[in-house]
Amino acid sequence: ATAQLVSSGEADLAAWRSLPDEELRARLCALPGVGMKVANCVLLFAYERLRAFPIDVWIERVLRDKYFARKRKITPQKLRAFCDAYFGEHGGYAQQYLFHHARKTTPRAKRGGAHRPPLQAGATFALPSNPGGP
Numbered sequence: 001a002t003a004q005l006v007s008s009g010e011a012d013l014a015a016w017r018s019l020p021d022e023e024l025r026a027r028l029c030a031l032p033g034v035g036m037k038v039a040n041c042v043l044l045f046a047y048e049r050l051r052a053f054p055i056d057v058w059i060e061r062v063l064r065d066k067y068f069a070r071k072r073k074i075t076p077q078k079l080r081a082f083c084d085a086y087f088g089e090h091g092g093y094a095q096q097y098l099f100h101h102a103r104k105t106t107p108r109a110k111r112g113g114a115h116r117p118p119l120q121a122g123a124t125f126a127l128p129s130n131p132g133g134p
Contacts, residue, residue, distance in 0.1 A: 001032040013046075021049050036080075044092040053083040053091035062102040 005011040011031060016024055021043060028039035036055075043052035055063070060079065067082065068074050087094040 002034065005031060017047060021051060024049070025052075044095075050090050050092045051084070051088065053080070053087060053095045055079060055083070055095075058099055058102045059095060061106075062098050066098075 002011070006013060011027075016027055019027065024047065025036075025039045025043060028034050028042055029036060034042075038054075040052045040054035043049040044054060053059075055076070060076075063079055063083070064071075064074065067086075068079075083091055083095075
């Protein structure tokens with residue numbers, strides 16, 4: 001549905017470039033299948049809005065652990081408000097560092113990847129003979 005809106009020109013992503021962050025985020029979230037996290041990723045990576053701070057499960061965990069360890073109840077809205085105020089104009093950079101930190105310092109078992117060995121340099125793997133179906 002979103003692809004049809006974009007390809008038909010009904011959702012003119014290029015024309016949206018001049019919109020303020022909040023209005024652009026609202027328009028992106030109005031597209032089918034686009035939520036707050038994806039909208040913030042698009043703001044950050046496609047529109048280069050460095051204040052955008054995508055919050056996914058990883059980032060929420062690291063924020064709660066590093067900044068709100070003693071608070072049990074913190075709403076997603078409060079997390080977003082904190083990130084906007086604390087990280088400010090370069091929140092997107094901070095988000096990337098926090099994401100990298102979480103991936104490098106969280107034990108594999110907590111990340112749900114303990115059952116998958118890491119790929120080794122030079123490793124080979126086979127693709128299914130018919131990847132499109134049976």
